[in-house]
Amino acid sequence: MPAVEREVGRFRDFLALQGQKLTNERAALVREIFATHYHFEADELLFKMKEKSLKISRATIYRTLELLVKSGMVRRVHLGEDHYHYEHVTGNSHHDHLICTTCGNVIEFHDEPLEQRQREICERKKFTPTFHNLQILGVCDACRRRGEHPNAPDRVQMIGLPALHLRK
Amino acid sequence: MPAVEREVGRFRDFLALQGQKLTNERAALVREIFATHYHFEADELLFKMKEKSLKISRATIYRTLELLVKSGMVRRVHLGEDHYHYEHVTGNSHHDHLICTTCGNVIEFHDEPLEQRQREICERKKFTPTFHNLQILGVCDACRRRGEHPNAPDRVQMIGLPALHLRK
DNA sequence: CACGCTACTGAGACTCAGTCTCAGCGTGCG
C-alpha cells in the first residue's frame, strides 16, 4: 500500500470516530497534500486541485484542512508571512524552521538539546507547554555564496517577522 | 525627562535622518505605545486613540507603525493569532514568548543558552540568522492551579499555532 | 422502490486586517 493511501486510511478512521465520512473531495485533498508538497497555503491547494480539474470549493478546502488539523495529520504554521501555511505531519516528528529571507526556502530541523532547554525554561516559569513554534529567519548557504544579503538590512535587522513578506 | 518623551525624541531623530517630520499624530502614537501597552494590535491602538478623542485614521496608524518598525523601536510579532501584534522595544532586549492558551496571557523570557544553541544550529546548517521568533504555547501557572486545561485537548494537542485563535 | 435523515458540498456573500489612492491641508521657502 503506498504511503499516501495509508494517510487516506488514517483520515478515514479519524472521521469514522466522529461519525463523519471520507468523501471523494476529502480523499483527493489528503492525496494531494501527502503526495507532493510539504509546506503549502490553502489557496495553493485550491489552485492545484483546479489544475487537476477536480473542482473543490474554497469552503471545502478550509473545512477539510480544519479536520486534518484536528486529526493531527496537518499542522498550521507561521512561516513569517501574514497568513497561515500548512504542513503535513508524518509520524510524529516535531521540527522547527530556518527560513531564508532572500530565496524563501524553508529548512527544517530538529534539535533535542534545544527542545530540552525549552522544557527547562517552562519548568522554571511553571508553565505547562503543549506546543511550540520557532522560526529562525536569515540567509541560507546558497544565497550567501551568491552574495545575497537579507534584503535592505535596515528593514530586516530589527523587524519582527515579516522579512519574507517584504519580498512581495 | 520621562521615558516616553525620550522615545518620542528617538523617533524624531530617526525621522529627521530621512527628511521626515514628527507630526502631532506620530508623537501621540509613540506616547500611547510607550506609555501603556506592551503587546497590542493595530486596531486596539486605533480604538484607544479614538477613546482619547484624538482622531487618527487607520491609514496613519499603519503608516506610523511601519515607520516605527523600520526605526527598530517597535517589532511585529506573531502571538499565535492570525494577525500581527506589535510590541515596543526598549533598549535592545530580544526576548521570546510563553503564551497561555487558556487566559491569553503572554510571558516574556530571554534565555542565553537557548540563543546560543540556536546559533550553533545555524552554524551547522551554514545558515546566517538575522532574527528569530519562538512562541511556546501552553498553560500558565495561574490557569493550571485553577484546573484549566488547554481548551479541548483533542484540538490543541497536535495543532500548529492557533490555540489562542480558538478562544474567539 | 419511495421516503426521509444526515452529512456534505459549492457558490457566493461576508468579515476583518491591512494596503492603497486621492484630494486636501499645513508648513517652509523662494
Place this chain on the structure above:
DNA sequence: CGCACGCTGAGACTGAGTCTCAGTAGCGTG
C-alpha cells in the same frame, strides 16, 4: 504670494479565511 512637499483622513480595495444556505449524495427503514 504661490509653489512644493510631506502628511493626513476618508474610504475604496485586497485577499485570506469564515459563514450561510440551498442543493445533493448516500444510507437505512418501511
